[in-house]
Amino acid sequence: xxxxxxxxxxxxxxxxxxxxxxxxxxxxxxxxxxxxxxxxxxxxxxxxxxxxxxxxxxxxxxxxxxxxxxxxxxxxxxxxxxxxxxxxxxxxxxxxxxxxxxxxxxxxxxxxxxxxxxxxxxxxxxxxxxxxxxxxxxxxxxxxxxxxxxxxxxxxxxxxxxxxxxxxxxxxxxxxxxxxxxxxxxxxxxxxxxxxxxxxxxxxxxxxxxxxxxxxxxxxxxxxxxxxxxxxxxxxxxxxxxxxxxxxxxxxxxxxxxxxxxxxxxxxxxxxxxxxxxxxxxxxxxxxxxxxxxxxxxxxxxxxxxxxxxxxxxxxxxxxxxxxxxxxxxxxxxxxxxxxxxxxxxxxxxxxxxxxxxxxxxxxxxxxxxxxxxxxxxxxxxxxxxxxxxxxxxxxxxxxxxxxxxxxxxxxxxxxxxxxxxxxxxxxxxxxxxxxxxxxxxxxxxxxxxxxxxxxxxxxxxxxxxxxxxxxxxxxxxxxxxxxxxxxxxxxxxxxxxxxxxxxxxxxxxxxxxxxxxxxxxxxxxxxxxxxxxxxxxxxxxxxxxxxxxxx
Amino acid sequence: xxxxxxxxxxxxxxxxxxxxxxxxxxxxxxxxxxxxxxxxxxxxxxxxxxxxxxxxxxxxxxxxxxxxxxxxxxxxxxxxxxxxxxxxxxxxxxxxxxxxxxxxxxxxx
Numbered sequence: 001x002x003x004x005x006x007x008x009x010x011x012x013x014x015x016x017x018x019x020x021x022x023x024x025x026x027x028x029x030x031x032x033x034x035x036x037x038x039x040x041x042x043x044x045x046x047x048x049x050x051x052x053x054x055x056x057x058x059x060x061x062x063x064x065x066x067x068x069x070x071x072x073x074x075x076x077x078x079x080x081x082x083x084x085x086x087x088x089x090x091x092x093x094x095x096x097x098x099x100x101x102x103x104x105x106x107x108x109x110x111x112x113x114x115x116x117x118x119x120x121x122x123x124x125x126x127x128x129x130x131x132x133x134x135x136x137x138x139x140x141x142x143x144x145x146x147x148x149x150x151x152x153x154x155x156x157x158x159x160x161x162x163x164x165x166x167x168x169x170x171x172x173x174x175x176x177x178x179x180x181x182x183x184x185x186x187x188x189x190x191x192x193x194x195x196x197x198x199x200x201x202x203x204x205x206x207x208x209x210x211x212x213x214x215x216x217x218x219x220x221x222x223x224x225x226x227x228x229x230x231x232x233x234x235x236x237x238x239x240x241x242x243x244x245x246x247x248x249x250x251x252x253x254x255x256x257x258x259x260x261x262x263x264x265x266x267x268x269x270x271x272x273x274x275x276x277x278x279x280x281x282x283x284x285x286x287x288x289x290x291x292x293x294x295x296x297x298x299x300x301x302x303x304x305x306x307x308x309x310x311x312x313x314x315x316x317x318x319x320x321x322x323x324x325x326x327x328x329x330x331x332x333x334x335x336x337x338x339x340x341x342x343x344x345x346x347x348x349x350x351x352x353x354x355x356x357x358x359x360x361x362x363x364x365x366x367x368x369x370x371x372x373x374x375x376x377x378x379x380x381x382x383x384x385x386x387x388x389x390x391x392x393x394x395x396x397x398x399x400x401x402x403x404x405x406x407x408x409x410x411x412x413x414x415x416x417x418x419x420x421x422x423x424x425x426x427x428x429x430x431x432x433x434x435x436x437x438x439x440x441x442x443x444x445x446x447x448x449x450x451x452x453x454x455x456x457x458x459x460x461x462x463x464x465x466x467x468x469x470x471x472x473x474x475x476x477x478x479x480x481x482x483x484x485x486x487x488x489x490x491x492x493x494x495x496x497x498x499x500x501x502x503x504x505x506x507x508x509x510x511x512x513x514x515x516x517x518x519x520x521x522x523x524x525x526x527x528x529x530x531x532x533x534x535x536x537x538x539x540x541x542x543x544x545x546x547x548x549x550x551x552x
Numbered sequence: 553x554x555x556x557x558x559x560x561x562x563x564x565x566x567x568x569x570x571x572x573x574x575x576x577x578x579x580x581x582x583x584x585x586x587x588x589x590x591x592x593x594x595x596x597x598x599x600x601x602x603x604x605x606x607x608x609x610x611x612x613x614x615x616x617x618x619x620x621x622x623x624x625x626x627x628x629x630x631x632x633x634x635x636x637x638x639x640x641x642x643x644x645x646x647x648x649x650x651x652x653x654x655x656x657x658x659x660x661x
Contacts, residue, residue: 027564033609047610049633051566051651080648095651098564347639418629419637419648427632429639479626 001064001370002147002292004112011155012114019043020102027099042122044115045101048422054093054101055118056108060128060146060170061089061373065360068371070111072356078104083356085341085349087413087464088167089127089373090118094420116154121162123153123234129171129178130374133293134336134382136328139189140197142172144290145226148281152227159234163241164249166234167206170199179375179491181205181214182467184251185233190220198222203233203263204255207461211497212252215260217267223286225271228279232270236263296368296383301333303387318393320404320442326389333386337367339379339396340403340411344440347429348414349377351401358399366392376413376452378406408445409453409518410436413464417457417474418481424457426474426481431455431510438511439518448518451532454489467491469533470514471498483510487517487544488536499541502549513548520547554615554626557584558598559633560608562659567651568633569608569659571598577608577659579652581623581634586616598661607659 004012019039026036040046044055056071063071071091075083078100079093086092096104108114117124126149133141149168153159159166169180170187180186186202198220205214221229237251240258248257255263312319327336339359341349351359359379363371366388372380384392396402405411412435415421417428432455439445454468458475465471471486482504489498505513518532524543525535536544558571569577570584575598578584587595595613602608615626625631632638636650 029606032606033563047561047566049629050568050636051561097654098566099654099656418632419639424629427638429637433639476628479628481628 001062002059002143002289008112008151012109012112012116015043015114015116015155016102016105016109019105023098023102038120041119042116043101043105044118045098046119046422048094048420049418050420051095052098052101053420054096054104054115055086056091056093056113056115057118057125058090058113058373059150060126060132060143061130061375062132062143063371063373064111065364065369065371067111067113068356068360068363070107070113072353072360074104074107075356076353082350082352084347084416085351085373085377085379087375087377087415087462088118088125089130089375090125091373092416094416120160121164121166122160123156123162123166123168126150126153127167127169127178127183127375129173130338130372130378130380131177131327131336131382132172132372133295134327134329134331134334135173136330137175138173138330139191140172141290141293142170142187142189143293144286145187145199145223146170147289147292148227148286149230152230159238162234162238163243164246166237166251168230174493176491176493176495179464179467181493181495182207182211182464182491183214184237185230186214187226192220196222199226201229201233204252204260205495206250206252207464207466208250209247209459209461210250210252210256211461211466212256213495213497214252215255217260217264224281224283225275225279227281228274228277229267229271231279232267232274235270236266240266295331296370298331298334298383299385301385301387303385304333306386306389316442317397317402317404318390320446321393321402322389322404323446324404324408325406329383331383335384335386335389337381337384337389337392338374338406339381339401340405341378341401342405342411342436343400343403344410344436345433346436348412348432351379355399355401358395358401362392362395376411378411404442405445407450407452409439409448409451410445411452412436413452413454413468415456415463417455417463421457421462423460424474425459425476426457426483427507428455428457428463428472428474431472431474431483431507434507434511435514438515447522447528449528449531451518452491453514464491465489466497467495468498469536470517472510475504477504481507483507485510485513485517485548487541488533490533501541501545516548517544520544553589554617555586555588556595557581557586557614557616557623557625558595558602558611559584559614559630560602560611562653562657563607563609565651565654565657567653567657569653571602571661575661577602577661579650581625584616584623586618586623601661605659605661
């Protein structure tokens with residue numbers, strides 16, 4: 001993993017001290033709230049419905065066990081004993097006190113973490129594939145580039161007051177687990193005719209009130225010129241992005257209104273100016289940063305295959321977990337383990353301080369001290385020997401973290417919704433809880449197979465409802481909550497935006513509506529291999545609508 | 553006929569608070585002072601004084617009904633804000649409690 005150099009340490013320490021002084025001056029009355037609000041937001045401190053909320057950056061979703069233990073410590077000492085992992089691969093604390101924020105930030109700095117640029121119209125935390133550096137299907141480990149992007153974008157003076165927030169996602173694998181086509185910029189590893197690895201650059205994707213699939217602006221940018229190319233995009237956006245209307249300020253609107261070819265021309269013109277200049281990545285610097293992400297020293301393993309069918313007969317819960325929560329690793333004899341934060345009836349993405357410590361201990365003992373946070377609100381132990389899987393599972397069972405439901409119907413993305421969020425119009429967590437209770441039976445989940453439900457409590461779409469195979473959007477109607485259902489969304493390389501299928505439902509009727517859709521899918525599918533999204537694409541919207549509403 | 557209350561978040565804890573009849577910012581919704589439509593001047597004066605004090609932030613005027621002697625905000629958002637999150641916490645099944653004022657969180661106008 002990357003370790004801070006003196007520049008990283010200095011800017012985090014400087015910023016932490018600066019914000020501590022700002023908090024002190026706010027509490028003394030020297031700063032007004034109008035003066036303080038933009039300062040606290042620059043440091044990740046929001047005011048939500050019930051309390052402050054601190055959003056802590058987890059750079060490209062990667063944590064060491066030491067860092068995870070610190071997050072647990074903060075949850076226990078300064079919050080209410082839990083944290084909420086988000087679709088931005090970050091963690092949020094829902095109950096911190098203002099006076100404690102400086103010491104929390106000091107604690108974070110002691111493990112090379114901070115909350116800078118987790119809010120505001122700047123480049124936010126870069127996100128990536130949770131299996132980066134481990135996945136069997138990977139072309140290149142994207143983490144060194146993600147780290148370079150972190151360094152480039154941190155406190156970038158030119159890009160601290162963009163028209164709107166800006167999110168970059170990067171993946172090194174052909175199978176997109178990072179939803180790169182729904183980010184302002186998405187980067188996907190590509191190989192050119194000469195066999196060099198570079199980057200496809202996608203631009204103008206996003207969710208929110210105007211969901212857009214990103215457009216391919218360049219099919220191959222060499223690694224050494226990536227920063228220059230991204231800076232060129234940022235300059236065009238900073239210059240021409242709308243500042244008159246916050247709902248039209250994201251780069252997706254600029255690309256949509258001006259057209260890809262216009263934007264591409266502007267970016268290429270800028271790129272011609274900056275290419276080969278100070279932003280060219282020196283190979284020795286790339287090598288230096290890549291060395292931090294060198295693969296662990298994997299001990300040879302005699303066990304290179306697990307008989308899941310046999311294990312399922314011996315222990316059904318362990319079999320389910322092996323079936324769903326294990327991802328193929330590039331190294332024979334190893335696997336990546338998804339630790340589900342989606343217990344039946346639980347709040348998706350929440351982990352207690354004790355659970356965080358258990359996972360940290362497991363990472364230290366079994367996963368070369370590495371952890372990941374997924375954008376689907378789970379955790380990952382990236383490098384576990386197959387021979388250790390049973391021990392890991394047993395420890396997770398004891399911590400109530402062993403739900404074998406990864407990618408199944410109960411593995412939902414869900415925003416905090418109106419239970420916490422000042423922007424929300426409707427609750428999300430209770431909807432997720434009721435759906436997971438309805439489909440709690442493992443055999444039922446297995447029968448349904450891969451199905452991604454994503455729930456947002458408002459049109460800002462933090463719960464990614466647009467890209468759910470089944471999306472649920474909570475809206476306010478006549479003082480109450482109503483839930484619209486969308487079908488056909490997909491966050492992967494087969495990107496699509498879900499369509500609203502018909503009139504909304506009262507909260508208590510949502511699980512039943514989901515069940516009708518699921519039952520229809522099962523009745524219509526061409527065998528168990530055809531997933532919900534595949535069946536939807538084959539059959540189209542009309543029969544699902546008929547199944548749900550009884551009218552075509 | 554609906555009335556109005558004043559609400560905001562106390563600076564140090566962030567806790568939701570309500571302006572009481574005695575001019576203090578307190579946790580219980582039921583202690584909130586009810587402003588009638590004729591009391592706009594008093595309401596706005598209280599808002600201005602609170603804003604000047606800087607100890608209660610994110611100030612809002614909320615419409616409420618009185619139902620069986622209880623103050624009931626018209627908006628669901630405000631009802632959740634007054635009572636705390638409705639969703640049970642992972643594992644122990646207990647509801648999240650609302651935020652409470654700290655020792656240094658008591659504010660008067």
